[in-house]
Amino acid sequence: RKEVEQDPGPFNVPEGATVAFNCTYSNSASQSFFWYRQDCRKEPKLLMSVYSSGNEDGRFTAQLNRASQYISLLIRDSKLSDSATYLCVVNNAFSGGYNKLIFGAGTRLAVHP
Amino acid sequence: DGGITQSPKYLFRKEGQNVTLSCEQNLNHDAMYWYRQDPGQGLRLIYYSQIVNDFQKGDIAEGYSVSREKKESFPLTVTSAQKNPTAFYLCASSARDRVLSAEAFFGQGTRLTVV
Numbered sequence: 001r002k003e004v005e006q007d008p009g010p011f012n013v014p015e016g017a018t019v020a021f022n023c024t025y026s027n028s029a030s031q032s033f034f035w036y037r038q039d040c041r042k043e044p045k046l047l048m049s050v051y052s053s054g055n056e057d058g059r060f061t062a063q064l065n066r067a068s069q070y071i072s073l074l075i076r077d078s079k080l081s082d083s084a085t086y087l088c089v090v091n092n093a094f095s096g097g098y099n100k101l102i103f104g105a106g107t108r109l110a111v112h113p
Numbered sequence: 114d115g116g117i118t119q120s121p122k123y124l125f126r127k128e129g130q131n132v133t134l135s136c137e138q139n140l141n142h143d144a145m146y147w148y149r150q151d152p153g154q155g156l157r158l159i160y161y162s163q164i165v166n167d168f169q170k171g172d173i174a175e176g177y178s179v180s181r182e183k184k185e186s187f188p189l190t191v192t193s194a195q196k197n198p199t200a201f202y203l204c205a206s207s208a209r210d211r212v213l214s215a216e217a218f219f220g221q222g223t224r225l226t227v228v
Contacts, residue, residue: 006155034216043203043219044156087155089217099144099163099207101217105155 001026006088006104013111017078021107023071023088033064034089035073038106044087047073078111085109115140119204119220125228126191126198134189134223136204145187146205146217149173156203162187191225199227 006023013019025033033050048055050062050071061074071088088104117138126132138145144163148156158171162181176195181187187206191198201224205217 041201043222044217045219046216049216100158100161100169101146101205101207102158103148103156 002104003027003092003102004088004090004104006107008105008107010108010110013078013109015078015080015111015113017111018074018076019078019109020075021073021086021088021109023073023104025069025071025088025090025102027090027092028066028069030069030090030092032091033071034091035060035062035071036087036089036103038085038087040084044103047086075109078109080111080113083109083111117204117206117218117220119202119223121223122221124223124225126225128227129193131190131192132225134191134202134204134225136187136189136220137185138187138206138218139185140206140208140218141184142206142208142218143184144207145181146207147171147177147179147187147189148203148205150201150203150222159189159202198225200225 004025035047036044037047038044048057050064054063059076063072085106085108087106090102092100120135146161147159150156157173159177160179162168168179168181178190201222203222204220207217
C-alpha cells in the first residue's frame with residue numbers, strides 16, 4: 001500500500017463548480033499535512049497547510065480526519081486558473097525534528113469555460 | 114532573494130555516463146530532498162538529508178548517490194547503474210526546526226534525458 005494515496009482524476013469541471021479532492025495516508029504517526037499545486041512542467045508550490053481543526057483560505061478549504069487518516073481539499077467557485085495537479089503531502093517527522101515529506105501522485109483538475 | 118536553485122535546467126546524458134545535478138539553497142534550511150517525477154506521476158523520494166554530512170535513502174535510491182558537505186548544497190549524481198534515468202528531478206529544502214510547519218520549497222527542476 002502506498003504511504004499517500006490520491007484519486008488521479010482527471011476531474012473535468014465547469015467554471016464556478018465546487019470540487020473536492022481526497023487523500024488517505026498510511027502512517028498514523030504522521031505529523032503534518034499539506035496541499036501543493038503543480039502546474040504542467042513546473043515545480044510544486046505550497047497551496048496550504050492542513051490543520052487539525054480544518055482551515056480555509058479564500059475559496060479553498062482543507063480538512064483533516066486523523067481517526068480515518070484522511071485529508072481533503074475543497075475548491076469553491078472554480079476558476080480556469082485553478083487547472084493544475086493537486087498534490088497531497090504528509091510529513092512523517094522523526095524524533096529530533098527530522099522530516100520526511102511524502103507526496104501523493106496528485107489529482108489533476110481541468111476547469112473549462 | 115532567498116531561494117533554491119537547480120542547474121542545469123536541461124541535461125542530456127549518454128548511456129553509461131554519470132552525471133551530477135546541482136542544488137543550492139540560501140534559505141538557511143537544514144533539510145534537503147531529491148525527488149524524481151515521471152510523466153503523469155507523483156514525486157518519488159530519492160534521498161534526503163537533515164544535517165550536514167548526513168543523508169538517508171528514500172524509496173528509490175538505487176543508482177543514485179548524494180553528498181552533503183555544506184548546508185547550502187546537496188548535489189545528486191545519477192550513476193550508470195540507474196537503469197531508466199530519464200525523468201524530471203526536483204530538489205527541495207525545508208526548515209528542520211519547524212516540524213509542524215515543514216513547508217518544502219522547490220527548485221525549478223532538471224529534466225534529464227538519456228540519449
